[in-house]
Amino acid sequence: MTTSVSLTVPSLTLTTQRAEKVLALAERFALEHAGNQRQQEMMRIALAGLHAQVRSAELQPFVSLPLLVHAAVRGDDTPALPLAVATTLLFLGIDIHDDLADGDLPDHWNGCRTAEISLVAATLLCALPQLVLSELDLPPSHRDAMQRTVAQGLLRMSGGQHMDLAHAGASWVSARAVEASVRAKSGEEAALFAVLAAQAAGASPGLTAVYERLGGAIGTAGQLASDCADLFRSEHSKDLDSGARTLPIALHLERLDEPERERFLDLLREARTERAAQERIRQRLLEAGELRRCAVTVELYCQRARRALQETRALEPGRSGLGGMIDRISFFSSGCGQ
Amino acid sequence: MSQQAVEVLVDRWISDPTFRDEMRGDPEGTVRRTGVQLDEEEWATLQAIDWNLSNDELQSRISKDGCF
Numbered sequence: 001m002t003t004s005v006s007l008t009v010p011s012l013t014l015t016t017q018r019a020e021k022v023l024a025l026a027e028r029f030a031l032e033h034a035g036n037q038r039q040q041e042m043m044r045i046a047l048a049g050l051h052a053q054v055r056s057a058e059l060q061p062f063v064s065l066p067l068l069v070h071a072a073v074r075g076d077d078t079p080a081l082p083l084a085v086a087t088t089l090l091f092l093g094i095d096i097h098d099d100l101a102d103g104d105l106p107d108h109w110n111g112c113r114t115a116e117i118s119l120v121a122a123t124l125l126c127a128l129p130q131l132v133l134s135e136l137d138l139p140p141s142h143r144d145a146m147q148r149t150v151a152q153g154l155l156r157m158s159g160g161q162h163m164d165l166a167h168a169g170a171s172w173v174s175a176r177a178v179e180a181s182v183r184a185k186s187g188e189e190a191a192l193f194a195v196l197a198a199q200a201a202g203a204s205p206g207l208t209a210v211y212e213r214l215g216g217a218i219g220t221a222g223q224l225a226s227d228c229a230d231l232f233r234s235e236h237s238k239d240l241d242s243g244a245r246t247l248p249i250a251l252h253l254e255r256l257d258e259p260e261r262e263r264f265l266d267l268l269r270e271a272r273t274e275r276a277a278q279e280r281i282r283q284r285l286l287e288a289g290e291l292r293r294c295a296v297t298v299e300l301y302c303q304r305a306r307r308a309l310q311e312t313r314a315l316e317p318g319r320s321g322l323g324g325m326i327d328r329i330s331f332f333s334s335g336c337g338q
Numbered sequence: 339m340s341q342q343a344v345e346v347l348v349d350r351w352i353s354d355p356t357f358r359d360e361m362r363g364d365p366e367g368t369v370r371r372t373g374v375q376l377d378e379e380e381w382a383t384l385q386a387i388d389w390n391l392s393n394d395e396l397q398s399r400i401s402k403d404g405c406f
Binding site for chain 1 (some may be wrong): 351371382386387390393399
């Protein structure tokens, strides 16, 4: 990533438009560094899929977190644009890997072999982001620290993914275990993006640790809220399709006695193929108060994030942007659900 | 942060209509009367929660899908 690329991008409001700019830079970087035409074609497919996802999602933490944290430390996010390219490529690799693990590949991969898709994910996780980081216009000691941060973060997330895979389709999993796996995957992912930005901005180790807590809380709250969206707002739940044990399901399983649990597990099995069973599960969880329990858990993480944000003494516009992200995740603040 | 204390309160809110009414009227006083000990973060969480929201309202407040 050459510095001149970042400097030609104007400072934009942190919106989907901003994410699309970063995506364009990421695509340019990936295509420039691809080894041959087939690798370019596969990268194009992956990035086009992410483009579609960005258009339909209201939060893109892989872009906004590094930019906002950098702005919070330095008062300016523009120097962090190349870093946002690295975090975007990392996110895409993680996302494809997740889809492969869940057997939930989006349609844009139709016609591609699994081995090739897996190779794209590996390249996005293990080659391109590291290359972007190695080209950042920063002191070598900062770049070394950031490479180490990426390796450590991926290692922790891999542990979280192991936990997640062990839970899929399980007849019983505790809500604590589900929460721990969300913290270890999505929490660590967002913490990684926040730490990289703090390091790039030259924050002290102490301040970097606070941003790590902030990112971890935002990532965990965001994933828990996103799991609620899949179950309670989407017409068709991908998590029920795949047998994922998200927090509302785990909370409910914990409260059932043995015969009731068996009946509910039967319903969960049915819901992997039957839409009507998915609706019955949704109603049952709502009546049992599981959405409310999840909303309160999300709020606990939002409060943790707000507290960390306060500790950072962040500069504007980063401070307002990060506060706005937390508000959009929370069920109880004025910015939620919009 | 121990989440158990907050979970105890939410469980009671769901299962006990009288507690629900009391929480709607005076959340802080009601929690103090239960004897449940909360730390600063948990108090902040309880104060942020709108105990009057129905299930439908909660559903409408779920943030639309984010890329997490």
